[in-house]
Structure formats: structure tokens, C-alpha cells
Amino acid sequence: xxxxxxxxxxxxxxxxxxxxxxxxxxxxxxxxxxxxxxxxxxxxxxxxxxxxxxxxxxxxxxxxxxxxxxxxxxxxxxxxxxxxxxxxxxxxxxxxxxxxxxxxxxxxxxxxxxxxxxxxxxxxxxxxxxxxxxxxxxxxxxxxxxxxxxxxxxxxxxxxxxxxxxxxxxxxxxxxxxxxxxxxxxxxxxxxxxxxxxxxxxxxxxxxxxxxxxxxxxxxxxxxxxxxxxxxxxxxxxxxxxxxxxxxxxxxxxxxxxxxxxxxxxxxxxxxxxxxxxxxxxxxxxxxxxxxxxxxxxxxxxxxxxxxxxxxxxxxxxxxxx
Amino acid sequence: xxxxxxxxxxxxxxxxxxxxxxxxxxxxxxxxxxxxxxxxxxxxxxxxxxxxxxxxxxxxxxxxxxxxxxxxxxxxxxxxxxxxxxxxxxxxxxxxxxxxxxxxxxxxxxxxxxxxxxxxxxxxxxxxxxxxxxxxxxxxxxxxxxxxxxxxxxxxxxxxxxxxxxxxxxxxxxxxxxxxxxxxxxxxxxxxxxxxxxxxxxxxxxxxxxxxxxxxxxxxxxxxxxxxxxxxxxxxxxxxxxxxxxxx
Numbered sequence: 001x002x003x004x005x006x007x008x009x010x011x012x013x014x015x016x017x018x019x020x021x022x023x024x025x026x027x028x029x030x031x032x033x034x035x036x037x038x039x040x041x042x043x044x045x046x047x048x049x050x051x052x053x054x055x056x057x058x059x060x061x062x063x064x065x066x067x068x069x070x071x072x073x074x075x076x077x078x079x080x081x082x083x084x085x086x087x088x089x090x091x092x093x094x095x096x097x098x099x100x101x102x103x104x105x106x107x108x109x110x111x112x113x114x115x116x117x118x119x120x121x122x123x124x125x126x127x128x129x130x131x132x133x134x135x136x137x138x139x140x141x142x143x144x145x146x147x148x149x150x151x152x153x154x155x156x157x158x159x160x161x162x163x164x165x166x167x168x169x170x171x172x173x174x175x176x177x178x179x180x181x182x183x184x185x186x187x188x189x190x191x192x193x194x195x196x197x198x199x200x201x202x203x204x205x206x207x208x209x210x211x212x213x214x215x216x217x218x219x220x221x222x223x224x225x226x227x228x229x230x231x232x233x234x235x236x237x238x239x240x241x242x243x244x245x246x247x248x249x250x251x252x253x254x255x256x257x258x259x260x261x262x263x264x265x266x267x268x269x270x271x272x273x274x275x276x277x278x279x280x281x282x283x284x285x286x287x288x289x290x291x292x293x294x295x296x297x298x299x300x301x302x303x304x305x306x307x308x309x310x311x312x313x314x315x316x317x318x319x320x321x322x
Numbered sequence: 323x324x325x326x327x328x329x330x331x332x333x334x335x336x337x338x339x340x341x342x343x344x345x346x347x348x349x350x351x352x353x354x355x356x357x358x359x360x361x362x363x364x365x366x367x368x369x370x371x372x373x374x375x376x377x378x379x380x381x382x383x384x385x386x387x388x389x390x391x392x393x394x395x396x397x398x399x400x401x402x403x404x405x406x407x408x409x410x411x412x413x414x415x416x417x418x419x420x421x422x423x424x425x426x427x428x429x430x431x432x433x434x435x436x437x438x439x440x441x442x443x444x445x446x447x448x449x450x451x452x453x454x455x456x457x458x459x460x461x462x463x464x465x466x467x468x469x470x471x472x473x474x475x476x477x478x479x480x481x482x483x484x485x486x487x488x489x490x491x492x493x494x495x496x497x498x499x500x501x502x503x504x505x506x507x508x509x510x511x512x513x514x515x516x517x518x519x520x521x522x523x524x525x526x527x528x529x530x531x532x533x534x535x536x537x538x539x540x541x542x543x544x545x546x547x548x549x550x551x552x553x554x555x556x557x558x559x560x561x562x563x564x565x566x567x568x569x570x
Binding site for chain 2: 068070071086094095096098099100101102103105106107109110111112114117127129130131132133134135136137138139140141142143145146180182183184185186187188189190193195196197198201225237244245246249250251257258268269272275278279281282292293296297298299300301302305306307309310313314315321
């Protein structure tokens with residue numbers, strides 16, 4: 001009756017968020033007095049998962065599952081959960097996991113809690129804390145079903161390394177044609193670019209930057225910090241930056257460790273999208289900007305003077321601490 | 323083509339979030355309710371299908387009578403008729419179950435829902451609905467075209483986008499990108515007058531099965547004041563980010 005965790009990978013490499021969901025699964029398994037089983041898709045070397053608390057890995061190798069497919073993946077995870085008698089299935093909150101989790105929950109007749117931010121308050125009744133009202137509140141949700149599906153918010157638990165070995169076992173779920181009735185025609189992904197979803201640091205620019213031609217210093221800061229770049233809604237609406245960089249209520253949510261906002265005043269819709277970021281820094285020349293109320297650290301100053309200087313300082317810091 | 327657009331009745335973004343009854347219920351006092359923003363993008367895309375391809379568009383909400391002004395607004399924007407399933411929305415599964423019945427009864431080809439509502443942010447109803455009715459499903463959908471029985475959709479993925487094809491019936495978890503914000507429609511006087519005459523059918527719930535229960539709410543601890551740093555002393559910021567926040 002192990003806790004099952006879905007380990008996401010990309011081109012055979014595990015995504016960092018997967019180590020966090022594995023660590024979380026280990027904690028939940030400890031509370032329930034059971035072990036952790038992971039399921040991987042087309043991943044070759046799974047031995048390192050033992051370091052994050054996984055006891056056993058079900059390895060699915062299937063060329064048809066090379067591209068993510070919500071229906072097929074959820075069908076495979078369902079079969080893994082049934083085989084292992086798992087009462088709890090843990091997933092991340094990546095775009096793909098959020099896509100498949102509701103399908104899986106229905107297949108397993110399980111209650112699903114998304115955006116979970118802590119280990120269960122209790123396992124009997126099974127009660128978890130999750131965010132609601134776009135991070136303006138927490139909601140404690142009791143899951144009444146025998147099987148539970150948990151979507152863990154990024155950076156909510158952290159990665160915890162342990163001593164352990166993961167035993168690998170090949171697993172061949174039976175998949176039908178219906179699992180592939182949504183066809184992936186093409187994937188268009190920016191390579192070598194840190195994504196907002198995966199980034200530990202996000203550097204974001206707003207209207208205060210006055211035009212797309214001034215984004216060089218934002219990109220430079222992102223380069224130095226290994227960060228993703230983002231922007232406020234007006235900036236994407238004006239076409240200065242792509243929509244995929246728009247952070248906020250109707251844009252992307254940010255749950256990075258550090259969020260640096262340059263020239264963003266902090267409209268309520270924007271703040272709703274970044275509430276889950278751990279540390280927030282704002283640079284703005286208007287001391288009355290609402291962002292100063294939401295930020296941990298603030299600099300009242302002209303971005304065009306502050307950011308280049310800050311970039312130099314960050315470079316020095318990185319060189320010293322390399 | 324018969325389209326059903328799922329409409330969540332949610333507190334306006336700027337609402338103050340408070341709770342009553344020992345922090346077990348959302349305090350609706352003084353709160354303005356609106357069409358969930360992600361659903362509004364979907365509704366506008368449905369209007370496009372109606373105008374360009376002759377689709378019919380119904381809207382649906384699971385909720386009490388207090389949600390009717392939100393449905394009337396959707397009618398004023400151009401939907402043909404509205405359905406209200408007369409039961410409070412208590413969890414994502416229950417809502418999906420009720421919607422599944424509406425979809426089956428109405429024999430809809432395409433269901434457009436928002437990727438998530440801005441109140442409970444569950445992000446589960448569209449996917450659960452699709453699974454319950456055995457329809458194809460595309461989440462985080464930012465583009466949708468339909469030709470006959472075939473749909474071509476683009477969905478946002480982490481760090482890019484993906485183009486997908488599927489046949490109808492199809493459920494979409496939509497978001498900004500399905501249409502641009504500048505394309506969203508504000509009901510005009512004619513639309514508001516017409517909406518009064520359009521059918522708003524109240525149907526009784528099929529069942530009340532839930533799988534989860536929101537037992538209590540809590541607001542985050544108040545945040546401390548911002549630490550202001552002199553722009554001429556950026557070393558201090560770096561020191562704080564490194565040693566205090568441990569963020570770099």
C-alpha cells in the first residue's frame with residue numbers, strides 16, 4: 001500500500017520538482033507507516049531516486065509515451081497505483097501534472113487536492129492544507145475517499161535527501177488506442193532557457209522599463225542569476241514581451257525562491273500571481289507603489305541607474321561564490 | 323456545433339477575502355461577483371464560433387440562485403441560453419458530475435471551461451468532466467480551431483507550447499490566449515435587454531456526491547514591513563539576499 005509518486009522527466013532527465021514530490025511522498029509514507037514507489041516514463045537510470053526517499057521504481061519504457069500524453073500517462077499511473085495498492089498518489093503542479101491529475105482522480109475514484117503546501121495535518125481523517133483565492137488564503141481540505149491524489153505546490157516542502165536505494169522494476173501498463181485520441185502534432189519549446197515554472201529565481205519587468213529595447217538589463221540579471229525572465233500584464237499586452245512571460249492572475253503563477261520586480265507597480269492581479277514566491281524584491285522609483293507593501297526588500301530608485309549597478313554587484317558576488 | 327461554456331461565479335479579483343462561522347465559510351458580505359476570468363476568455367471564443375461557424379452557445383453554472391446575475395451577464399454577452407444546476411458547488415468532483423449530466427442531456431460537441439476558477443483554484447473540473455463523459459480533453463488551451471469533427475488546439479506547456487489534434491466531443495480547459503483580453507466583450511444595452519428574454523433553465527441536481535470537504539480557512543500571517551535599501555548601498559541587498567533570505 002505504498003505512496004505512489006509520479007516522477008516527471010524530460011528527455012530522460014528528471015525534473016527538479018520531482019525530487020521535491022518524492023521527498024514529500026517519503027514524509028507522507030512515514031506518517032502512514034509505508035514505503036514510496038515511484039513511476040517513471042522512459043527514464044534510464046533511476047538509481048538516484050533512492051536519495052530522495054523512493055524505495056521502488058516502476059519503470060515504464062514505451063516509445064509511444066515519448067511525448068507527454070495526459071490520458072495515456074494517467075492510465076499508466078492508475079494501473080501502477082492499483083498494482084501497488086497505493087492509497088496516496090503525489091504529483092507536482094507542473095502544467096503536465098495539472099493536466100493529468102483530474103483524469104487520474106476520476107479513474108481512481110479518488111478525491112484530489114491541488115496546490116497543497118504542507119504535509120497532511122492528519123492522515124485520519126486525511127486533511128491537507130492548500131492555497132485558495134489565488135494565494136490570499138489557505139484552505140484545509142479533508143479528502144474522504146479511500147485513495148487520495150495530492151498535487152504539491154512547487155517549493156512548498158523542499159527537497160530532502162536521505163540515505164537509500166531504489167529498486168527498479170520494469171512496468172508495462174496496458175494502453176488502448178483511446179489513450180492516444182489526443183495527438184501531439186508538434187512541440188515548440190524554447191531550449192536553453194530557464195522556464196518560469198522551473199526557475200528558482202524570476203526577474204520580471206514592468207511598464208517602468210519604458211520599452212522592449214530596455215530589456216537587456218533584465219536579461220543580463222537573469223543570466224547572472226540563472227533566472228527566468230517574466231513581465232507584468234501591460235507589458236505583454238503591449239507586445240513588449242511574449243504572453244508566456246506574463247505573470248499574474250490570468251498569466252503564470254510564480255512560486256520561485258526569489259522574485260525580483262523591476263518597474264512593476266504591483267496591481268492586485270499581479271500580486272496574486274506572485275504571492276507564493278518566497279522572497280520578493282521590488283525596484284521602483286515610486287515609493288507609493290503597492291508592490292512595496294508586498295515585498296520583503298525594496299529599493300526606491302530609477303531602474304535605469306539601479307539595475308546596471310546591481311548587475312555588476314551580482315556578477316562580483318557570483319564570481320566570489322562560484 | 324453545440325457548445326457549452328461552464329461559468330464559475332467568483333469574487334472579483336479586488337475583493338477582500340474574509341471568512342465567517344469560525345473560519346469555515348467564505349464571507350460574501352460586500353463582495354462583487356463576476357464571471358471567472360478564465361471562463362470569460364472561453365465564452366468570447368465560443369461567441370466567435372457562433373458568429374463565424376453558426377454554433378449554438380449555452381452557458382452553465384452549478385450554484386444557488388445568487389449566481390443568476392453572472393449567467394445573465396453571459397447571456398448579455400451573447401450566449402443563447404443558460405442552465406443553472408440548483409445546488410451549491412461544494413467540491414470539484416461534485417461540480418464535474420453535475421456538469422457531466424448537463425453535457426449528456428444536451429448532447430454538446432464542445433465544452434469550454436476555464437483552466438481554473440480564481441476562488442478555489444482547484445483546476446480540476448474540466449479534466450474530471452472530460453473523464454466522466456469520456457470526451458477528449460485539452461488543458462491550458464490558448465488556441466482552438468474546429469473544422470467539422472476535428473479540433474486543432476494549442477496548449478501552453480512549461481517553457482513553450484504544444485499543438486494537438488483531437489476529434490469532438492472535446493472539453494477544453496481554457497485561458498488567456500483563447501482570445502486576447504482586448505477581445506473580451508462588455509455587454510451593451512441591447513444585449514442586456516435581450517438577455518432578460520433568453521431562457522435561464524434551472525435544473526435539479528443529479529446527485530450530491532463529493533469526495534473532498536473544505537473544513538476551514540486561514541489567512542496567511544501578516545507580512546512584515548518591507549526593508550528599504552539605499553540605492554547607493556546595493557551590497558546590503560546582496561548580503562540580505564544571501565545571508566538572511568538565503569535566496570542567492
